[in-house]
Amino acid sequence: xxxxxxxxxxxxxxxxxxxxxxxxxxxxxxxxxxxxxxxxxxxxxxxxxxxxxxxxxxxxxxxxxxxxxxxxxxxxxxxxxxxxxxxxxxxxxxxxxxxxxxxxxxxxxxxxxxxxxxxxxxxxxxxxxxxxxxxxxxxxxxxxxxxxxxxxxxxxxxxxxxxxxxxxxxxxxxxxxxxxxxxxxxxxxxxxxxxxxxxxxxxxxxxxxxxxxxxxxxxxxxxxxxxxxxxxxxxxxxxxxxxxxxxxxxxxxxxxxxxxxxxxxxxxxxxxxxxxxxxxxxxxxxxxxxxxxxxxxxxxxxxxxxxxxxxxxxxxxxxxxxxxxxxxxxxxxxxxxxxxxxxxxxxxxxxxxxxxxxxxxxxxxxxxxxxxxxxxxxxxxxxxxxxxxxxxxxxxxxxxxxxxxxxxxxxxxxxxxxxxxxxxxxxxxxxxxxxxxxxxxxxxxxxxxxxxxxxxxxxxxxxxxxxxxxxxx
Amino acid sequence: xxxxxxxxxxxxxxxxxxxxxxxxxxxxxxxxxxxxxxxxxxxxxxxxxxxxxxxxxxxxxxxxxxxxxxxxxxxxxxxxxxxxxxxxxxxxxxxxxxxxxxxxxxxxxxxxxxxxxxxxxxxxxxxxxxxxxxxxxxxxxxxxxxxxxxxxxxxxxxxxxxxxxxxxxxxxxxxxxxxxxxxxxxxxxxxxxxxxxxxxxxxxxxxxxxxxxxxxxxxxxxxxxxxxxxxxxxxxxxxxxxxxxxxxxxxx
Numbered sequence: 172x173x174x175x176x177x178x179x180x181x182x183x184x185x186x187x188x189x190x191x192x193x194x195x196x197x198x199x200x201x202x203x204x205x206x207x208x209x210x211x212x213x214x215x216x217x218x219x220x221x222x223x224x225x226x227x228x229x230x231x232x233x234x235x236x237x238x239x240x241x242x243x244x245x246x247x248x249x250x251x252x253x254x255x256x257x258x259x260x261x262x263x264x265x266x267x268x269x270x271x272x273x274x275x276x277x278x279x280x281x282x283x284x285x286x287x288x289x290x291x292x293x294x295x296x297x298x299x300x301x302x303x304x305x306x307x308x309x310x311x312x313x314x315x316x317x318x319x320x321x322x323x324x325x326x327x328x329x330x331x332x333x334x335x336x337x338x339x340x341x342x343x344x345x346x347x348x349x350x351x352x353x354x355x356x357x358x359x360x361x362x363x364x365x366x367x368x369x370x371x372x373x374x375x376x377x378x379x380x381x382x383x384x385x386x387x388x389x390x391x392x393x394x395x396x397x398x399x400x401x402x403x404x405x406x407x408x409x410x411x412x413x414x415x416x417x418x419x420x421x422x423x424x425x426x427x428x429x430x431x432x433x434x435x436x437x438x439x440x441x442x443x444x445x446x447x448x449x450x451x452x453x454x455x456x457x458x459x460x461x462x463x464x465x466x467x468x469x470x471x472x473x474x475x476x477x478x479x480x481x482x483x484x485x486x487x488x489x490x491x492x493x494x495x496x497x498x499x500x501x502x503x504x505x506x507x508x509x510x511x512x513x514x515x516x517x518x519x520x521x522x523x524x525x526x527x528x529x530x531x532x533x534x535x536x537x538x539x540x541x542x543x544x545x546x547x548x549x550x551x552x553x554x555x556x557x558x559x560x561x562x563x564x565x566x567x568x569x570x571x572x573x574x575x576x577x578x579x580x581x582x583x584x585x586x587x588x589x590x591x592x593x594x595x596x597x598x599x600x601x602x603x604x605x606x607x608x609x610x611x612x613x614x615x616x617x618x619x620x621x622x623x624x625x626x627x628x629x630x631x632x633x634x635x636x637x638x639x640x641x642x643x644x
Numbered sequence: 645x646x647x648x649x650x651x652x653x654x655x656x657x658x659x660x661x662x663x664x665x666x667x668x669x670x671x672x673x674x675x676x677x678x679x680x681x682x683x684x685x686x687x688x689x690x691x692x693x694x695x696x697x698x699x700x701x702x703x704x705x706x707x708x709x710x711x712x713x714x715x716x717x718x719x720x721x722x723x724x725x726x727x728x729x730x731x732x733x734x735x736x737x738x739x740x741x742x743x744x745x746x747x748x749x750x751x752x753x754x755x756x757x758x759x760x761x762x763x764x765x766x767x768x769x770x771x772x773x774x775x776x777x778x779x780x781x782x783x784x785x786x787x788x789x790x791x792x793x794x795x796x797x798x799x800x801x802x803x804x805x806x807x808x809x810x811x812x813x814x815x816x817x818x819x820x821x822x823x824x825x826x827x828x829x830x831x832x833x834x835x836x837x838x839x840x841x842x843x844x845x846x847x848x849x850x851x852x853x854x855x856x857x858x859x860x861x862x863x864x865x866x867x868x869x870x871x872x873x874x875x876x877x878x879x880x881x882x883x884x885x886x887x888x889x890x891x892x893x894x895x896x
Contacts, residue, residue, distance in 0.1 A: 580697065
């Protein structure tokens with residue numbers, strides 16, 4: 172998808188003015204954090220589990236080449252095939268070639284953020300193949316030609332009435348006078364429509380929450396079972412995954428799964444956890460005839476060994492989005508690309524460049540909530556600051572902002588001058604303001620005073636008052 | 645020998661609200677400390693640090709390290725500035741061993757005011773009076789970098805005439821975020837509006853917190869909306885110095 176991260180400020184204004192979006196975000200704000208907190212209260216060893224999860228990922232990333240090669244061997248000995256894709260284009264072309272090899276017309280898809288990252292749907296459509304999203308949220312936004320606004324709840328920006336309108340506009344072969352007021356009625360309709368597509372699909376594409384090096388398995392978790400129908404019914408199953416999804420063995424996978432569901436939705440475990448290893452074997456009752464894995468790098472290997480490596484521990488649980496006060500205010504679309512919220516603020520500049528995504532790591536108060544809930548203990552604020560440091564070096568910040576910061580630093584580096592200038596400036600401001608408790612306007616402070624009074628200084632600096640007090644003994 | 649404290653006033657308190665600094669001095673003296681205020685202090689360097697200007701941040705940090713050498717403790721009436729010194733100064737000098745050990749030495753001696761009174765000086769109650777119902781906002785850096793949560797509540801409970809009304813969402817950021825509030829004023833305003841709604845819903849007549857930046861943001865927005873809730877730094881209440889100065893952004 173075309174990134175609009177450069178237009179973050181305009182996106183934000185639009186989001187803040189969108190009342191339906193604000194209504195939807197209001198619901199999300201309450202729901203996810205409460206569910207997570209309750210799940211963690213029920214699991215006293217959650218903190219220890221976080222340390223284990225982090226250690227598993229750190230170990231795997233330190234030996235990534237070893238585990239990726241082991242994984243490839245295991246996939247192939249199970250009868251599958253691994254395709255290495257350096258870029259989004261390579262991944263798209265590989266998938267297209269597999270689809271074309273069986274003259275596929277219809278492809279069902281499980282939810283995959285990596286597929287969003289490589290804009291797979293657009294690519295398949297341009298080559299005459301119809302992709303159908305089967306995750307309910309993804310299905311809704313596909314009908315609406317929208318991008319996901321959240322990494323696990325893609326349609327979280329919508330309210331029920333919008334979903335009803337979307338279904339009525341698209342499912343035109345159904346009776347117009349049917350009831351579609353309740354959530355159950357909406358899901359029943361989606362289920363009935365999608366059932367036909369599951370049965371007709373030539374190829375099923377899923378993402379992967381985990382890849383297991385020891386067994387060559389891919390693991391997905393869903394709450395709708397759509398992933399299972401996507402990968403079991405068609406002749407070909409393609410797993411599309413980025414390379415940091417790998418873990419050494421099934422034991423490690425279960426440790427991470429225990430963290431994932433609790434951090435994401437507050438469930439003990441997702442409703443469906445599906446492990447797939449290779450194609451259908453002789454004697455198997457179902458399963459695909461071909462099993463392909465497209466392993467995407469797309470810039471991730473350049474993060475290894477650098478200050479952003481920790482980001483590769485991310486398991487896409489969305490806890491950082493769900494607890495972020497900025498995300499809760501503007502929603503996911505404002506971030507302008509695939510990955511929103513704190514994890515997006517770190518990952519997006521790595522993937523599309525800090526010049527294009529420079530706003531994202533800046534749009535944080537560094538409140539630290541994201542890091543405190545991250546099951547993988549990713550130091551998200553530290554890495555956002557690392558991006559800001561690169562932006563400062565590359566002079567990407569607005570010149571006025573830079574000038575203001577340099578001016579402040581000029582005085583802050585010179586205590587004598589600072590004391591003098593501070594004392595004079597504060598007296599002047601006080602004199603100018605009279606006895607007013609606050610200022611409705613101050614020069615160069617429009618960002619503050621448009622919506623907030625600026626509290627009036629008391630009139631003398633602490634340092635001058637203190638010095639006076641010391642002198643008078 | 646009473647411990648010798650170097651008070652890190654913080655730039656905002658120095659320039660905007662020196663009464664908080666005097667409240668800090670009074671509280672530290674009540675806790676049996678002698679207090680000095682090194683003149684060669686300015687700012688902790690956080691604006692530059694969080695803007696990615698590490699060169700200036702390091703230069704400012706070196707000034708602070710020099711100014712506060714030799715004190716038993718360094719105390720700041722701010723979780724954010726104390727957090728900067730404690731958590732981030734050592735990281736700033738990770739590549740220069742000599743400075744790194746000086747930074748670590750300073751970090752280990754540095755504390756936020758209220759947590760210093762309770763955790764280090766063992767203060768459990770305070771002789772002060774404040775008539776009102778107060779709600780308390782946990783500022784992010786103090787809460788998550790330094791673990792400040794129970795300490796201010798413990799001391800506030802002993803203030804005569806004061807009752808505490810817990811703030812729902814007390815741990816959610818108010819939208820200040822240093823330069824964030826002027827870089828993204830629309831987001832910041834929406835965040836502080838959400839915070840204001842939570843504050844007003846408590847029915848408290850006073851809002852307290854431990855960081856002047858966050859207090860100015862909340863007080864400034866509340867005042868603009870015409871609210872008359874009194875906003876103060878927690879140290880002013882604990883030191884019993886509220887009679888001398890009006891609340892933040894409000895005439896009394």
